[in-house]
Amino acid sequence: MDFRQLEVFVTIVEEGNFSKAAKRLYLTQPTVSAHVDSLERECGMKLFERRNRQAVLTEAGQNFYPYAVDLLDMKERAHESFARFNQEIDGKITINASQTPGIYLLPNLLAPYQKKYPRSSFRITISDTDGVFENILNYEADLGFVGSPKTSDKLVAKPLINDQLVLIADSPFKEKLDEQQKKQGVLYMKDLLDLPFIIRTEGSATRKVFEKTLAEQEKSIKNLQIAGQVDNLEGVKSFVHQGVGVSFVSKFSLNRDTSLKSFYIQDLMPERKFYLIYHKDRVFSPTCERFIAHVQDQKI
Known part of the structure; x- marks a missing residue:
């Protein structure tokens, strides 16, 4: 049973005969008859009697008619609901x-x-x-x-969007890095090897990008002094703020945080998207x- 069969059935009832229903639905009369025959086979009973070109509902058809109308109304309400949902964007x-x-x-x-x-x-x-x-x-x-x-x-x-990892530090390490940067003009990876690092735990994209960048320099995390591993970014920043170590974090995470000093490392500038x-x-x-x-x- 499909909605097209129901639509044909209800239209025949409303028009009173097959030919008027066919004209209203822009179908041929044989097509209308085929829809009715298919619906009657599925229901297992006759829904119409033909009397002098009129289509009269059988007792089974009379019983079925309100259900057919309800189903078509429900279909229409569903379409209206989809239209409102699409227009209002309230999901x-x-x-x-x-x-x-x-x-x-x-x-x-x-x-x-x-x-x-x-x-x-x-x-x-x-x-x-x-x-x-x-x-x-x-x-x-x-x-x-x-x-x-x-x-x-x-x-x-x-x-x-593009992102870049920057080195963050607080006292006493930011003063040491500031002094080195003033002396050299820029900072290099070699200036970081004696500093304690706070790093993200495995599974973090920040750590994956950092490890990839180290590998490009033929280095690894094993070449660094790891003071600790933390599973969330705010935890990393808190440890750095307390002077436990330095770390690489997204530049986006520093937009509203002015308490930490950030540094760009000339030969170690991890980038990602x-x-x-x-x-x-x-x-x-x-x-x-x-x-x-x-x-x-x-x-x-």
Whole structure:
């Protein structure tokens, strides 16, 4: 049973015969008859009696008619609901992000969107980068935001904006680095080898980019003095602020933080992009589709 059969059935009842129903529906009379025959076979009973060119409902047809009308009305209400939903953009988007884009990038993306579509809403969770990829692959979130890409034929990754990792320090290390920078004009990786480092734990995009950059210099984390590993960015910054060590962090994480001194290292300047990711088979709501377009249009 399909909606076209129901539409033909109800139209015949309203018009009183097959030929008028065919004209109203822009169908041939044989096509109308075929729809009725198919519906009657599916119901297992006759729905009409033909009397002098008139189509008269049988007792079964009379019983079925209000249900057919209700089903067609429900279909119409569903279409109206979809139209309102598409127009008002009042759906919810679930987002899973790694720490740096989740804490420092997403607010800049969401604020203008929320002002434009105030009926939309978001549920945001923060994970490490590997966790974000896993959640997107498992359909546990609509969209993901990460600081490093991952090759997968099930994922779509859209580059958004460039980021750079900078060295941050506080007393007593910032004074030492300041003095060295004034003496040389710039800082090099060799100036960092005797400093204690606070690094992110494995799974972090920041750490992956940092390790990749070290490898390009034929170095590794083993060449550094590691004072500690911390699983979140704000924790790293707190330890650096207390003078426990220095660290590389995203320049975006320092936009509103003036308490820490940042340094660019001439031969060690890790760069990366932030990415929007989603499952290639994900079916998006109009709200989600509009947000994806909004994100890709932003200049941050």
